[in-house]
Amino acid sequence: MTALSLLLLAVSAASALAESTVYFREQFEDGGLQTSQDARFYALSTRFDDFSNQGQPLVIQFTVKHEQSIDCGGGYIKLFPSEVSQEDMHGDSVYNIMFGPDICGPGTKKVHVIFNYKGKNHLINKDVRCKDDEYTHLYTLIVSPDNTYEVKIDNKKVESGNLEDDWDFLPPKKIKDPEAKKPEDWDDREKIPDPDDKKPEDWDKPENIPDPDAKKPDDWDDEMDGEWEPPMVTNPDYKGEWKPREISNPAYKGKWIHPEIDNPEYTADSEIYKYDSIGVIGLDLWQVKSGTIFDNFLITNDPNVAEEVGNDTWGKTKDAEKKMKESQEEEERKKREEEDKKRRDEAKEEDEEEEEEKDEEEEEEEEEEGEEREEEEEEEEEEEEEDEGTDSKLKDEL
């Protein structure tokens, strides 16, 4: 809650370098913004100087760490036009771009890249996998004025292409000509039955015949059993249904291809990438299991600057983070092993004590037994004699 109650602070004036512009940058000193309550909607946003990405690349970058080993929850950001009301920001608030990882169960582990185009949200047609481990990852989206894009994770390209190809912003360029029809006499049979092929005269044979080897049983009584008939068996000469062989169709014209025409609904747009107003960045997401840490937000027009910032932030901490986690896990493993060993040793000691007690008891018993043995043997002999007596008595009674 503490981290969340912090407000994102905008870097007021976009710090303009030679040609590159940083529109927004936020790096938290205390380790980022962390979601803190399970099964909750989060809505947090901050405003910066409104800009348009017309004629310029647009780079959105931030880090996400699912420290809690997330099962279901969003890890994406949204860029809004300035007109959005931050106080009333919710799932249906109109945004320009939604970008970042989204995980829910084993089925959904993707990077969302959603663009609002002419009032409608369009999801990417490709499946971009996100990271689902517990480490910090750097997510970068680059949208270029030539209507291409690139998605990077940890400063490595994971997807790229054309906006027009990978989203359904525009209707298709070509459609099947609704006027065109396959001509009635179009023969698209590649093979036909050979008209000259004739069924051989001796082809037709019954499928089943009376068993020629069957003999009427000797004790068969026609009056009692009815007239004897041999059982039916499969006819070895049966050839099945006759079909003429196939030959190439001399009239074959090839597969009919539906001619295409320019789609009258299609209008090219060379500025799909463009947003007139970008002025608010927000986290508007749902998390089943909280604990995700967001940090290192950056919006710029320079992919190089973004990469550098990525290197200076995520790039500097990733190895230490990994080492720390590994040593933590190593420590936990050792602790577990020690506990296991302790438990085993204790169990062993108990066993040994029991053994000793047992040994002592046995020794004592043996000593006593030694003294008693002679007496017992004598007694047993006597008893045996007696037993025999009762035995025979019983037998007699039986």
Ligand SMILES: *[C@@H]1O[C@H](CO)[C@@H](O)[C@H](O)[C@H]1NC(C)=O
């Ligand atoms: C970022 O780091 C990678 C790996 O060390 C390096 O190859 C790349 O040139 C760096 N990028 C920038 C812009 O400094």
